[in-house]
Amino acid sequence: MNKIQTIKTISAAIALLFAGAAMAQAPAAAPDPAASDPVAMGWMQGSPPAADKTVRWVDGSFYKFPQTRWSFAHWNQLIPSSDVWRGDGKVAALPRAERKDIAGLSFQPANGGATMTFEQALAANYTDAIVVLHKGRIVYEKYAGAMTPHTRHIAMSVTKSFFGTLGEMLVNEGKLDPGAMVTQYIPELKDSGFGDVTVRQVMDMTTGIKFSENYADPNAEIWTYVRAGSVLPRPAGYTGPQNFYDFAKTVQKDPEAAGAFRYQTVNTDVMGWLIRRATNKTVGELLSERIWSRLGTERDAMIAVDSAGNEFAGGGLILTARDMARFGEMMRKDGKFNGQAIIPKAVVDDIRNGGDRAVFARAGYATLPGWSYRDMWWISHDDHGVFAARGVHGQTIYIDPKAEMVIARFASAPQAANGVSDPVMLPAFRAVADRLMRR
Amino acid sequence: MNKIQTIKTISAAIALLFAGAAMAQAPAAAPDPAASDPVAMGWMQGSPPAADKTVRWVDGSFYKFPQTRWSFAHWNQLIPSSDVWRGDGKVAALPRAERKDIAGLSFQPANGGATMTFEQALAANYTDAIVVLHKGRIVYEKYAGAMTPHTRHIAMSVTKSFFGTLGEMLVNEGKLDPGAMVTQYIPELKDSGFGDVTVRQVMDMTTGIKFSENYADPNAEIWTYVRAGSVLPRPAGYTGPQNFYDFAKTVQKDPEAAGAFRYQTVNTDVMGWLIRRATNKTVGELLSERIWSRLGTERDAMIAVDSAGNEFAGGGLILTARDMARFGEMMRKDGKFNGQAIIPKAVVDDIRNGGDRAVFARAGYATLPGWSYRDMWWISHDDHGVFAARGVHGQTIYIDPKAEMVIARFASAPQAANGVSDPVMLPAFRAVADRLMRR
Numbered sequence: 001m002n003k004i005q006t007i008k009t010i011s012a013a014i015a016l017l018f019a020g021a022a023m024a025q026a027p028a029a030a031p032d033p034a035a036s037d038p039v040a041m042g043w044m045q046g047s048p049p050a051a052d053k054t055v056r057w058v059d060g061s062f063y064k065f066p067q068t069r070w071s072f073a074h075w076n077q078l079i080p081s082s083d084v085w086r087g088d089g090k091v092a093a094l095p096r097a098e099r100k101d102i103a104g105l106s107f108q109p110a111n112g113g114a115t116m117t118f119e120q121a122l123a124a125n126y127t128d129a130i131v132v133l134h135k136g137r138i139v140y141e142k143y144a145g146a147m148t149p150h151t152r153h154i155a156m157s158v159t160k161s162f163f164g165t166l167g168e169m170l171v172n173e174g175k176l177d178p179g180a181m182v183t184q185y186i187p188e189l190k191d192s193g194f195g196d197v198t199v200r201q202v203m204d205m206t207t208g209i210k211f212s213e214n215y216a217d218p219n220a221e222i223w224t225y226v227r228a229g230s231v232l233p234r235p236a237g238y239t240g241p242q243n244f245y246d247f248a249k250t251v252q253k254d255p256e257a258a259g260a261f262r263y264q265t266v267n268t269d270v271m272g273w274l275i276r277r278a279t280n281k282t283v284g285e286l287l288s289e290r291i292w293s294r295l296g297t298e299r300d301a302m303i304a305v306d307s308a309g310n311e312f313a314g315g316g317l318i319l320t321a322r323d324m325a326r327f328g329e330m331m332r333k334d335g336k337f338n339g340q341a342i343i344p345k346a347v348v349d350d351i352r353n354g355g356d357r358a359v360f361a362r363a364g365y366a367t368l369p370g371w372s373y374r375d376m377w378w379i380s381h382d383d384h385g386v387f388a389a390r391g392v393h394g395q396t397i398y399i400d401p402k403a404e405m406v407i408a409r410f411a412s413a414p415q416a417a418n419g420v421s422d423p424v425m426l427p428a429f430r431a432v433a434d435r436l437m438r439r
Numbered sequence: 440m441n442k443i444q445t446i447k448t449i450s451a452a453i454a455l456l457f458a459g460a461a462m463a464q465a466p467a468a469a470p471d472p473a474a475s476d477p478v479a480m481g482w483m484q485g486s487p488p489a490a491d492k493t494v495r496w497v498d499g500s501f502y503k504f505p506q507t508r509w510s511f512a513h514w515n516q517l518i519p520s521s522d523v524w525r526g527d528g529k530v531a532a533l534p535r536a537e538r539k540d541i542a543g544l545s546f547q548p549a550n551g552g553a554t555m556t557f558e559q560a561l562a563a564n565y566t567d568a569i570v571v572l573h574k575g576r577i578v579y580e581k582y583a584g585a586m587t588p589h590t591r592h593i594a595m596s597v598t599k600s601f602f603g604t605l606g607e608m609l610v611n612e613g614k615l616d617p618g619a620m621v622t623q624y625i626p627e628l629k630d631s632g633f634g635d636v637t638v639r640q641v642m643d644m645t646t647g648i649k650f651s652e653n654y655a656d657p658n659a660e661i662w663t664y665v666r667a668g669s670v671l672p673r674p675a676g677y678t679g680p681q682n683f684y685d686f687a688k689t690v691q692k693d694p695e696a697a698g699a700f701r702y703q704t705v706n707t708d709v710m711g712w713l714i715r716r717a718t719n720k721t722v723g724e725l726l727s728e729r730i731w732s733r734l735g736t737e738r739d740a741m742i743a744v745d746s747a748g749n750e751f752a753g754g755g756l757i758l759t760a761r762d763m764a765r766f767g768e769m770m771r772k773d774g775k776f777n778g779q780a781i782i783p784k785a786v787v788d789d790i791r792n793g794g795d796r797a798v799f800a801r802a803g804y805a806t807l808p809g810w811s812y813r814d815m816w817w818i819s820h821d822d823h824g825v826f827a828a829r830g831v832h833g834q835t836i837y838i839d840p841k842a843e844m845v846i847a848r849f850a851s852a853p854q855a856a857n858g859v860s861d862p863v864m865l866p867a868f869r870a871v872a873d874r875l876m877r878r
Binding site: 048077310 | 716746747749
């Protein structure tokens with residue numbers, strides 16, 4: 001294959017993945033959203049729950065749909081987790097200014113489907129929790145299934161944006177040199193695919209490594225990765241890497257990926273490793289100290305850990321929807337929230353300015369035309385300046401600076417890829433933004 | 440053996456256990472307290488920690504001394520845990536009135552040892568955290584090793600007293616009938632050793648079941664129990680019970696134990712099961728609703744869960760020392776704290792009045808002469824009316840009503856049995872009480 005053919009092949013594969021690939025364990029005919037409501041289905045109800053209504057980590061049932069509709073809302077009950085202390089400061093109140101017109105707001109999905117309302121879109125896409133802020137006030141808030149305002153949900157890859165932000169903060173402070181080789185901080189990666197990459201390439205996921213995130217392919221590296229990190233139970237006789245960092249040492253180079261953006265979770269754990277080396281704190285400790293204890297959060301967050309206690313920077317954050325909205329609002333306000341500057345404006349600017357759009361385009365995300373990736377955030381470059389944190393199965397922080405709107409959303413869609421719901425949810429979010437701007 | 444011989448044998452065995460039996464995994468020559476300081480030893484220090492400084496659940500290293508000095512302070516990072524929400528109320532401040540004279544207070548241990556100071560006693564007995572309240576004010580507070588004022592520690596069997604208290608609350612409300620057979624609520628236990636026992640017998644641990652809590656005996660039921668509940672990893676090919684309740688169904692009767700008090704953890708998980716059946720809530724939900732959200736706690740508590748999500752009522756509570764002190768102070772104040780009646784005085788009275796001292800005496804606790812056991816609390820019947828929650832390796836809530844004193848203490852002593860430290864720590868606590876009463 002020549003280079004262009006290769007890129008086309010890769011692009012097609014990734015586009016396929018993000019356009020509609022089902023999660024490996026999702027059944028062929030998934031129950032619809034109403035039928036899969038975890039409370040209605042009785043998952044983990046009863047004293048104790050019946051065997052066929054029990055959701056366990058050890059047998060992998062927690063990661064099968066529709067059990068995921070319960071387990072995503074009970075992650076630290078399934079996987080050991082360290083805590084991200086909220087500190088002992090006061091909660092930063094989120095004032096309420098509810099807008100009754102949002103639920104029934106009509107919009108046109110981008111997939112050729114019929115016009116639908118915002119609330120229909122939420123339900124149809126397995127939404128577990130959503131908070132919409134306008135100018136810092138809650139204009140819409142809804143919980144479904146196993147979620148309540150005070151309960152936590154796994155954020156999946158929304159987690160990455162928290163640690164990309166912390167990484168960029170350290171760059172801003174001169175504690176991490178974006179132009180330095182990763183091996184300057186982590187010599188252990190010398191013989192791996194990370195041996196010749198810079199800190200900046202890790203932050204923007206242009207490391208040229210071999211690591212497939214194709215959830216539909218049982219041989220994809222992502223599966224070994226989550227087993228190394230004890231996110232999933234290991235098959236009998238497993239002899240692979242024992243934790244996230246040991247896995248990173250085994251990562252190979254993919255010569256065909258040089259210079260390309262590829263969405264690869266292992267990069268974020270290397271980001272986490274860099275953060276630890278630069279600060280001598282765990283990523284959870286740094287998150288608590290720099291952000292979580294200053295945001296006026298309602299609750300501690302938690303982070304799933306691997307069997308050696310390493311926090312899963314790539315996807316382990318567990319938090320409430322309101323606290324996730326507070327973080328988003330802080331980003332919208334150039335790093336200011338709760339009466340203080342939490343993140344320098346220069347850090348937020350670096351994120352919002354985005355990455356290389358041409359490099360991103362070649363990755364073939366059909367639902368994200370014109371977007372880019374920077375500091376582990378997704379940047380739309382649209383006329384509203386939208387930027388987002390995104391995690392599989394529908395997790396997002398969607399920030400629309402022009403509309404002064406922040407959306408924090410948790411979901412448990414049967415498919416991992418957000419390409420499935422983007423044609424509905426992205427227009428839905430834009431419709432709310434447009435409505436909020438009308439007055 | 441006739442009955443008296445049997446009782447003597449059992450008593451001797453239990454006395455041996457509680458007088459000095461080492462925890463099964465404790466090394467023959469345990470490092471002394473200073474040498475075993477987890478920070479000084481470097482456990483889980485580094486980014487990431489070196490392999491020989493890593494504490495893991497999966498290989499059992501987390502439950503070996505001296506690693507326990509780190510792991511007891513990081514329990515939810517090792518074992519999946521549900522959370523006991525503190526609610527959204529204000530923290531109930533614990534005013535400070537520090538007494539500089541407590542640290543150097545001299546006292547005479549009951550083991551014939553030399554006079555020592557209170558602070559020496561704490562250090563010599565592997566204390567991780569201690570809060571001493573006098574009339575509701577902090578007069579002494581100290582953290583060591585891996586603990587800080589805002590971090591949580593596993594409470595071990597101190598947990599039992601929380602659920603014994605909730606059980607007695609339900610009795611007080613008529614939601615649990617102490618005279619009813621356990622099988623009235625839990626028919627599944629019909630064919631087990633619990634088939635012919637009452638709720639009251641469970642609450643006071645006089646169920647006559649076969650269940651050895653001898654940590655020094657590798658064949659003791661306690662080991663199968665903690666493996667069933669996923670507190671410890673299971674040996675390869677393990678085919679035993681899969682969770683706490685399935686274990687309870689397999690418990691046998693011990694004809695020689697009829698009418699005797701025997702300290703057996705499985706009773707508390709049956710207590711938890713009764714609570715769940717009576718309320719249709721998990722024990723953690725009930726604890727949050729009835730107590731934790733009303734105490735003005737500083738942090739959520741957590742409870743370790745088994746692989747089916749059942750909370751470990753027998754020993755899984757994870758909480759801060761200050762919050763444990765708040766609970767103790769509420770008990771001292773007849774159920775009132777934070778400006779409200781949290782538990783009816785009748786419930787506290789039932790606990791403080793204690794159980795059958797003659798039955799308790801036959802269990803042969805050499806360090807607890809004249810004590811009794813009631814509602815999962817230990818009652819001294821001494822001239823100060825002391826009553827206590829107690830957990831292996833030195834966990835305690837020690838309440839001295841006459842001295843208006845409450846002590847909350849966490850430790851990570853190499854030996855499980857509190858009989859080892861009682862001859863030092865009980866006189867130490869009494870010496871502080873006497874000093875506080877002098878002015």
